[in-house]
Amino acid sequence: xxxxxxxxxxxxxxxxxxxxxxxSSVEVKCKRCGSVNTYKAx
Ligand SMILES: [Zn+2]
Numbered sequence: 001x002x003x004x005x006x007x008x009x010x011x012x013x014x015x016x017x018x019x020x021x022x023x024s025s026v027e028v029k030c031k032r033c034g035s036v037n038t039y040k041a042x
Contacts, residue, residue, distance in 0.1 A: 007039055 004017040009030040016028060020041040027038045 007037070009033060009035060009037055011035070 006017050007015045011033040013032040025040040029036050
């Protein structure tokens with residue numbers, strides 16, 4: 001069992017699961033509502 005986090009859009013659609021580390025950041029466009037969400041490692 002992984003400990004990947006789930007990243008969800010404000011509209012609650014699941015965008016992806018993953019483990020952001022270091023200086024990583026990702027930008028994901030929601031296919032449901034079209035908003036662009038940016039996530040950075042915390
Ligand atoms: Zn959305």
